[in-house]
Structure formats: C-alpha cells, structure tokens
Amino acid sequence: MNIFVCLKxxxxxxxxxxxxxxxxxxxxxxxxxxxxxxxxxxxEEGLRLKEKHxxxxxxxxxxxxxxxxxxxxxxxxxxxxxxxxxxxxxxxADALCIARALAAAVGREAHDLxxxxxxxxxxxxxxxxxxxxxxxxxxxxxxxxxxxxxxxxLRVKRELEAGWFQNxxxxxxxxxxxxxxxxxxxxxTLMGIKRARKKPLVTHTAGELGIDMAASQTVRRLYxxxxxxxxxxxxxxxxxxxxxxxxxxxxxxxxx
Amino acid sequence: MSxxxxxxxxxxxxxxxxxxxxxxxxxxxxxxxxxxxxxxxxSGVAGLAAEAAAKRVSEVVVIDDPxxxxxxxxxxxxxxxxxxxQLNPTLVLFPHTYQVRDFAxxxxxxxxxxxxxxxxxxxxxxxxxVFVRRLFQGKLNADVTPAGxxxxxxxxxxxxxxxxxxxxxxAPAPVRNLDVVIDPAQIRTRPEAPFQEAxxxxxxxxxxxxxxVGRGIKDPENIPxxxxxxxxxxxxxxxxxPICDNGWLPLERQVGSSGQTVSPNLYLALGISGAIQHxxxxxxxxxxxxxxxxxxxxxxxxxxxxIVADLFEVVxxxxxxxxx
Numbered sequence: 001m002n003i004f005v006c007l008k009x010x011x012x013x014x015x016x017x018x019x020x021x022x023x024x025x026x027x028x029x030x031x032x033x034x035x036x037x038x039x040x041x042x043x044e045e046g047l048r049l050k051e052k053h054x055x056x057x058x059x060x061x062x063x064x065x066x067x068x069x070x071x072x073x074x075x076x077x078x079x080x081x082x083x084x085x086x087x088x089x090x091x092x093a094d095a096l097c098i099a100r101a102l103a104a105a106v107g108r109e110a111h112d113l114x115x116x117x118x119x120x121x122x123x124x125x126x127x128x129x130x131x132x133x134x135x136x137x138x139x140x141x142x143x144x145x146x147x148x149x150x151x152x153x154l155r156v157k158r159e160l161e162a163g164w165f166q167n168x169x170x171x172x173x174x175x176x177x178x179x180x181x182x183x184x185x186x187x188x189t190l191m192g193i194k195r196a197r198k199k200p201l202v203t204h205t206a207g208e209l210g211i212d213m214a215a216s217q218t219v220r221r222l223y224x225x226x227x228x229x230x231x232x233x234x235x236x237x238x239x240x241x242x243x244x245x246x247x248x249x250x251x252x253x254x255x256x
Numbered sequence: 257m258s259x260x261x262x263x264x265x266x267x268x269x270x271x272x273x274x275x276x277x278x279x280x281x282x283x284x285x286x287x288x289x290x291x292x293x294x295x296x297x298x299s300g301v302a303g304l305a306a307e308a309a310a311k312r313v314s315e316v317v318v319i320d321d322p323x324x325x326x327x328x329x330x331x332x333x334x335x336x337x338x339x340x341x342q343l344n345p346t347l348v349l350f351p352h353t354y355q356v357r358d359f360a361x362x363x364x365x366x367x368x369x370x371x372x373x374x375x376x377x378x379x380x381x382x383x384x385x386v387f388v389r390r391l392f393q394g395k396l397n398a399d400v401t402p403a404g405x406x407x408x409x410x411x412x413x414x415x416x417x418x419x420x421x422x423x424x425x426x427a428p429a430p431v432r433n434l435d436v437v438i439d440p441a442q443i444r445t446r447p448e449a450p451f452q453e454a455x456x457x458x459x460x461x462x463x464x465x466x467x468x469v470g471r472g473i474k475d476p477e478n479i480p481x482x483x484x485x486x487x488x489x490x491x492x493x494x495x496x497x498p499i500c501d502n503g504w505l506p507l508e509r510q511v512g513s514s515g516q517t518v519s520p521n522l523y524l525a526l527g528i529s530g531a532i533q534h535x536x537x538x539x540x541x542x543x544x545x546x547x548x549x550x551x552x553x554x555x556x557x558x559x560x561x562x563i564v565a566d567l568f569e570v571v572x573x574x575x576x577x578x579x580x
Contacts, residue, residue, distance in 0.1 A: 017395055017552065026392070095361070096370060122392055125373055127361035130329075134365040139444035140329060142358045159514055160450055161354050167448040181501025216370035220386065220399040225554065231546075231562045238569030242577050245545065245561060245570075253560065255465075255522040255543040256489070 001055035001149070001172075004106045005046040005079065006116040006128065008036040008098070009063050009070040013121060019222050025092050026222070035070045038117030042178040044185045045147060046115050047078045053149055055112070056080045062101035064088045068201060075196035076188035082199070087206035089213055095123070096216045099131035104209040107136055113154075114175040118143060129177035139170040142177040257406075258314070259285040260293045260345035262336055264353055265304050266327070273351035273412075275419035278311060280378060280412045281349050282422060285314075287380040288346060293317055295339055295434075297332065299325035305431050312425035315432060317343065323438040329359040330443045336363050338436040345407050347385060352411035364409045370402045372410035374532075393531050394554035414513075414536050458492070458508045465491030465522045468511055468538070469499055472527015472548060472567055476504040482526055485571055488578040494518070496534045512537035526567045530555025547571070 011017075011031035018027040035043075046057045059074035061067045062085040071082035085101045106114055114136070116129035133140035145165065146157035153171045159179050160166055188196075206213055234244045249256045261281035264271035278294055285292040291314035296305045299322050309316045319335050336359075340348060350356040352374045364371040376397075377388030387400050387410050402408045460466060467486040473479065486493040493509060500510040511518055512534040519540035526547050528534060531554070538544070539558055546559035547567045556562045563570055 011392070013393070014550075017392055019396070026396070094370060096365060096368075099365065124389075124391060124393070125361075125371075126357050127371055127373060130358065130361035131365040134333075134362040140358075140362070141445060143354060159354070161513060162517070163515065164450045164452055166450045169446040169448075170444055181497065184503075215403055216368075217372060217400050217402050220401055222391070222396050222398050225390065225394070225397045225557055229544075229558055229560060231556050231559045233562045233564065235564075238565065238573040239577075241563050241565060241570050242573035245563065246574065246577055248561060249522065249543065249545070253522075253543040 001049060001053045001112045002110055003046045003050055003055060003057045003113045003115065004111050005043045005057060005059055005074065006102050006114065006132070007039045007043065007059055007061045007070050007074060008120050009033050009061065009067040010036045010120055010122045013037070023221050023223070024219050028091070033066060033069070035073055036117055036120050038119060038178070038180045040117070040185050041180050041182050042115040042117045043074050043077065043079065044183045045178050047186070048183065049113070049147060049149070058083060060102055060105050061085070062087070062090045062098050064091050068203070071201055072196050073188060075199045075201070076192040077186055078192065080199065082201040084201065084203045085206060085209060085211070086203050087213065092219070093213070094215055094217045095125035095127040096131055097213060099128045099135060101206060101209065101211045102128065103132045103135040104211055105204065106132070112173050114138065114173070116175070116177050118177050118179055129175055133175040136175065138173055138175045140175040141168050141170065143179045144176045145179050145182050147176065257288070257290045258293050258343065258345045259288065259290060259347045259349065260295060260340070260343055261349045262295045262297070263308065264351055264355060265296065265298055265301060268300065268304065270304065271351060271353055273353055273414050275422055276414065276417045277349055277351040277412045278308070278313065279417040279419055279422040282312070283417070284347055284349065284378050290346060291315065293343060293345065295319060295336070297324055297335055306428070309429040309431050310424055312423045313429045315430050318431060318433045319436050320433065321436060321438050323440050323443065326447050327355055328443045328445050328447055329362055330445065331438055332359045333363040333366065334438050334442065335436050337366065339434055340407055342434060348407055348409045350411040352413050356411050360409065360411060369404070369407070369409055372400060372402060372408070374413050375410045376413050376416045378410070390532065393529060395552055413532065415539065460492055460494055460509065460511065460516045460518050463492035463518065463520050465489050466494050466518060466520045466541070467491050467524045467526065468494040468496065468528060469526045470496040470528030471498050473499065476502070479504055481571055484575050485524070488575050491522070496528050496531070525555050525559070526571065528555050529553045530558065
C-alpha cells in the first residue's frame with residue numbers, strides 16, 4: 001500500500017502567542033514549532049497499516065523551510081521518505097491553498113491511501129483532507145477511529161456526534177482524516193533518528209509544482225476574544241485561593 | 257441575491273443546530289437586505305420542510321431524493337452544489353456539524369471557493385462579509401474575509417446564535433421542490449447504520465457536581481488527586497478528550513462534542529484549556545470554576561470563578577479545606 005501522510009508544522013500548544021504588529025498573525029519568533037498533534041495520529045495509523053499490509057509511507061508537508069524538521073521527525077518514526085513543498089507563504093496559507101500544494105505533490109505519484117489529521121492546531125479549518133479528496137478525485141471519510149483493509153478497499157469506523165459511530169466502506173485509492181486518539185503514537189528511537197538522516201527528503205518549490213498561491217480567504221485582524229462571562233479571579237496562595245473559592249461557592253454562587 | 261441556510265436532519269429528526277443556523281442566516285439576510293432561503297435535504301422530508309416554513313423565512317427549498325436517504329459526502333456535495341447553482345445565493349450557511357465537516361469542504365473546493373468553517377460571528381462591513389473565526393485553539397479571534405465573488409460559504413459554531421431568537425412567521429413561507437440529479441453510481445462510499453458503543457455505567461448528565469480534568473493533570477498518576485476532590489465534593493469525575501484519548505480515563509467520562517453534554521450545578525475544570533469541542537459539552541453548567549496555569553486559556557472566557565495557578569497547589573488545599 002502506497003500511503004501518503006500529510007503533516008503540518010504548527011506553533012507548539014504551549015507557545016506564548018503575541019499578536020504581530022500588522023495584527024494579521026502572531027510573532028513567529030516567539031513560537032516553538034512541532035508536528036500538528038492530530039497529524040501525529042495520522043502518521044501513526046499510516047505506519048501501522050504499512051506494518052500490516054506492506055508498502056511505503058511518504059510524509060508530505062507544505063510549509064516554509066523549517067517544516068523539514070517535522071518531516072525528519074516522521075522519517076525517524078518510520079516513514080520511508082519525505083516531500084516538502086516549500087514556500088514561506090504556506091505558514092499563513094488557507095486550507096484550499098495548502099490542499100492544492102499537497103494534492104499536486106501526491107497526485108504526481110501512485111497513491112493507494114492518503115491520510116491527514118482532523119484539523120490543525122493553528123488555523124483549525126478541519127478541511128485540508130476533504131479538499132484534497134475532491135482535488136484528487138478520491139472517495140473519503142472523516143473523523144476516522146478505525147481502519148480495516150478488506151477486499152481491495154477499506155472499511156472504516158467514523159465517529160459521529162454524541163457517542164455515535166458508523167462504519168463506511170469504500171474502494172481504494174481513498175483519503176481518510178484521522179481522529180485524535182485512534183491509536184497510541186510511538187516515539188522516535190535513537191536508531192530511528194539516525195536512520196532518518198539517510199532517508200530521502202525531496203524539496204519542491206511551490207513554483208515548480210505550479211501551485212496557485214492566491215488566498216481564498218484573508219485574515220484582516222487578529223485580537224483577543226471578548227469574554228462572555230465576567231470571571232471573578234481569585235488570587236493568593238493555594239490555601240488562600242482554595243478557602244476563598246469555597247466561600248464564594250457556598251455563599252455567593254450557592255453551588256455547594 | 258439571498259442567504260441560503262443548508263439545514264441538517266437525520267431520519268426525519270432535525271439536528272439541533274439547524275435552527276441556530278437559520279437564526280444566523282436571518283441576521284445575515286437582514287444585514288445584507290436580502291431574502292432568507294432554507295434548504296432541507298433528505299428522502300421523505302416534506303414534514304420537516306413544513307416545520308421550517310412556519311418560521312419567519314422567505315422560502316424553503318426541498319431536495320428530496322432516495323439517494324439522500326443515507327448521508328454520503330458524494331451525494332450531499334452533489335445535491336447542495338446543484339441547489340447553489342440553481343438558486344445563486346450570496347451566502348451559504350451550514351451548521352458546523354460533523355456531517356458538514358465531511359462534505360462542505362468538498363463542495364466548496366469543487367467550486368474553487370473558500371469555506372469559512374466554524375465561524376462565531378458574521379458582519380457586513382462596507383458591503384463586504386466579514387466572519388469571525390477562532391484560531392490557535394480558541395486563544396485568538398480573527399476577522400476573516402473571503403476572496404472573490406459570491407457565493408460565499410461558512411459554517412456556524414454551535415451555541416453562537418439562539419434558535420429561540422428565530423420568530424415564527426405569519427403565513428407559512430412558500431415551499432419549493434428543487435430538481436436535482438444524483439447518479440447513485442457517483443456515490444463511492446457505502447455507509448452502514450449508525451450505532452452506539454455499549455453504554456457505560458456512568459451517566460454524567462445526572463451529576464450535580466462535576467470535577468473535570470484536562471491536559472494540565474499531566475500524568476495518569478495524578479488522576480487520584482482529582483478523584484479525591486470529586487469525592488470530597490460529592491461529585492462525579494469527568495475529563496476532556498485528550499485524557500480519554502491517552503487512556504487515562506475511560507471514554508464514558510468524556511465531556512464534549514464527542515462525549516456527553518452536561519449541565520451540572522457546579523463544574524470544576526482542572527487544567528482544561530477550554531477548546532470548543534470541550535466547551536460545547538459543559539457551557540450549560542450553572543457555575544463554572546476554572547483552575548489553569550495559563551491565564552490566556554479560553555476556559556476563563558466562560559468561567560464564573562477563575563484561579564490562575566498550578567492546580568497541584570490549589571487542589572490539595574481544596575481537598576484539605578473540604579475535609580475540615
């Protein structure tokens with residue numbers, strides 16, 4: 001099975017977020033970068049499918065040059081090779097633009113299965129995989145909790161809302177967006193990290209692949225959300241705060 | 257020119273977010289000064305169409321086709337695409353449901369359009385539509401504008417607009433059937449009937465007090481601390497998704513869009529950042545307490561009481577004080 005796993009490099013969840021001077025993005029130099037967490041589950045699922053059914057896992061990312069480190073991480077975990085579509089503009093690009101780039105890279109090669117995470121931790125569009133399915137003319141399923149290969153196709157368990165699930169079958173090639181928590185993600189071993197240095201990582205520029213970089217949606221302005229409730233903040237040492245909170249819960253909110 | 261709301265139903269029952277989205281559509285239509293149309297899709301949905309027509313909307317359009325009896329992304333994207341081509345709306349709004357996440361990006365990509373997913377606000381500024389989206393896991397808001405010409409596409413987050421803000425109309429709105437062609441051979445996925453996993457013994461919806469843990473609990477070894485607090489308060493223990501994903505607590509204790517929706521008297525969020533997927537499951541709690549180290553955590557937007565501190569300092573003190 002030729003499996004392509006799409007990865008995004010995003011600012012780490014615990015990074016300090018400072019709105020940039022132009023108010024259109026955050027200050028990049030404040031961020032530590034990491035593999036988008038939902039994508040890590042997609043990578044793990046790809047590696048498990050390869051271990052079971054054979055084939056190859058290719059890690060693909062559209063991003064600035066720094067995104068190569070996320071592809072290397074995937075190679076260290078067991079992906080066979082990597083493809084980076086490099087352009088600084090991908091850092092703030094919308095889902096349609098990123099999906100066009102990823103689909104262009106995947107579409108050049110024989111592919112049986114394309115996997116993405118559910119959504120990104122930065123923009124949170126939750127669209128890249130589904131757009132790719134349309135651009136590559138593949139059947140797809142989203143929010144997938146289990147993948148079984150059967151009869152030249154797939155049977156997957158989709159998560160629906162409020163504790164409901166559904167099984168869906170489809171032929172290959174296909175695209176799946178993977179729900180976080182579907183598996184337990186492996187760590188890279190030292191040996192894996194060493195091996196990753198010798199694995200092929202090809203870089204294309206967006207220009208080489210002829211990617212349309214036009215934005216389909218534009219951030220006008222970033223700002224802190226307005227609060228919907230007036231939060232009373234309780235300060236002091238742990239003990240003081242605990243006592244003050246219980247006092248308020250008993251006599252003010254009457255919640256205890 | 258119109259605003260078209262694509263409602264959602266399953267098996268003849270409304271998705272709860274449909275009328276919230278129609279309410280959003282009513283506001284947008286008023287701001288744009290144009291009619292509001294509501295589309296009802298499925299097989300045998302005439303009854304639902306009549307219910308929608310009782311609201312103050314301009315028109316209800318019905319796409320009734322046996323190929324839409326069970327949801328598939330191929331079938332629904334094809335149906336809505338044809339509706340958009342026939343009706344030529346300015347703005348198409350969807351509820352931000354799991355189903356919409358599954359087919360709307362396919363539809364919009366096919367049209368070469370942006371999809372402003374999970375919007376929490378719509379405004380018209382100088383004749384241009386501006387949507388509010390939440391970025392970086394809800395820590396920042398962004399005003400976003402779609403490029404190019406209409407139609408524009410967006411989905412509306414749960415709980416932003418109120419379904420009860422939508423008045424009933426006088427006389428029922430006209431209902432019109434749209435002719436669409438859905439070739440069953442184009443539907444590539446085969447869906448089976450939805451099912452629920454064996455229901456757990458834990459019914460969080462009945463709990464008066466809930467102590468809920470998130471990533472801030474850091475390690476499964478720290479779960480007993482939360483258990484002790486829940487016991488001292490006489491409440492139930494719950495968790496956000498990452499905790500259940502890690503297997504630190506069973507899925508049946510998960511609160512949020514993929515877990516249970518609760519509205520206890522008191523909800524104590526320990527080390528929970530407040531991602532929307534969690535918040536939709538607990539924002540109905542009467543009193544919300546958040547204890548989190550990160551003062552920028554979105555959970556503080558909905559908390560009545562907030563303590564910006566290390567939960568490992570505050571929680572033991574709470575347990576000690578409750579035991580006194």
